[in-house]
Amino acid sequence: MNAIETHALTRRFGPRTAVDGLDLTVRQGELFALLGVNGAGKTTTLRMLSGLLQPTGGEADILGFRLTQQPQEIKRRINLSPQETAVAPNLTVRENLELIAGIYGASRREAAQRAAETIAEFHLGEVERSRAKTLSGGWQRRLSIAMALISQPQLVFLDEPTLGLDVLARRELWQVIRSLRGRVTVILTTHYLEEAEALSDRIGILSHGRLRICGTAQELCAAAGETRFEEAFIKLAGEGVQ
Numbered sequence: 320m321n322a323i324e325t326h327a328l329t330r331r332f333g334p335r336t337a338v339d340g341l342d343l344t345v346r347q348g349e350l351f352a353l354l355g356v357n358g359a360g361k362t363t364t365l366r367m368l369s370g371l372l373q374p375t376g377g378e379a380d381i382l383g384f385r386l387t388q389q390p391q392e393i394k395r396r397i398n399l400s401p402q403e404t405a406v407a408p409n410l411t412v413r414e415n416l417e418l419i420a421g422i423y424g425a426s427r428r429e430a431a432q433r434a435a436e437t438i439a440e441f442h443l444g445e446v447e448r449s450r451a452k453t454l455s456g457g458w459q460r461r462l463s464i465a466m467a468l469i470s471q472p473q474l475v476f477l478d479e480p481t482l483g484l485d486v487l488a489r490r491e492l493w494q495v496i497r498s499l500r501g502r503v504t505v506i507l508t509t510h511y512l513e514e515a516e517a518l519s520d521r522i523g524i525l526s527h528g529r530l531r532i533c534g535t536a537q538e539l540c541a542a543a544g545e546t547r548f549e550e551a552f553i554k555l556a557g558e559g560v561q
């Protein structure tokens with residue numbers, strides 16, 4: 320079974336078509352990057368696939384459930400780490416994790432245990448008693464990803480997970496994201512092309528809401544007749560870089 324299969328998935332906002340007849344397949348356990356210039360439709364796609372936004376056309380099968388008919392079954396099995404970090408600023412790292420575990424139905428004891436396991440897994444020990452608002456951007460992003468994973472989803476969406484981070488913090492988060500490979504299906508969006516190239520099994524390029532091409536970084540380079548991925552992207556994204 321594939322983790323995601325979309326069939327002509329479409330989202331219009333008034334006269335504007337943000338996602339236009341998307342046919343996309345993502346395999347289970349895959350780390351898949353969705354790329355495209357500003358406004359290409361990445362966030363709208365993620366929001367539809369994670370049940371936050373209704374499609375205006377088409378359908379998707381997610382983890383074997385129909386998006387439009389079984390959204391609750393899907394929501395129970397997925398999670399999203401949004402672009403703007405969703406941490407509660409006045410709670411500590413541990414409290415944020417316990418809060419989310421509780422929201423997903425864990426008892427107080429289970430939530431405490433789940434938080435402790437997650438702190439260990441994501442190497443958050445040194446900041447576990449710090450209030451989230453006092454953390455650096457890199458730690459906040461790490462916490463945001465940990466919060467998305469604490470419900471033990473089968474599929475997780477990471478919307479620009481390393482946006483605005485320095486190169487060291489970004490590399491540290493790459494390690495975190497790589498550690499998810501194989502056990503969780505990960506869909507990420509990014510504007511950092513080297514990040515997509517370094518992390519993903521396959522890459523899809525959106526342009527004007529349409530999937531232009533999908534494949535490994537090598538396949539995309541070959542299709543564009545380029546050796547460097549950045550040059551291939553510029554050709555394939557097809558709108559010029561904004």
Ligand SMILES: Nc1ncnc2c1ncn2[C@@H]1O[C@H](COP(=O)(O)OP(=O)(O)OP(=O)(O)O)[C@@H](O)[C@H]1O
Pocket residue numbers: 332335336337355356357358359360361362363364
């Ligand atoms: N709520 C909305 N109302 C109206 N138009 C919207 C809405 N959300 C998105 N759009 C439009 O849909 C198109 C796709 O937007 P989307 O945010 O999905 O692109 P994106 O690829 O994620 O861009 P970015 O890289 O800048 O985050 C854009 O033209 C945007 O203006």
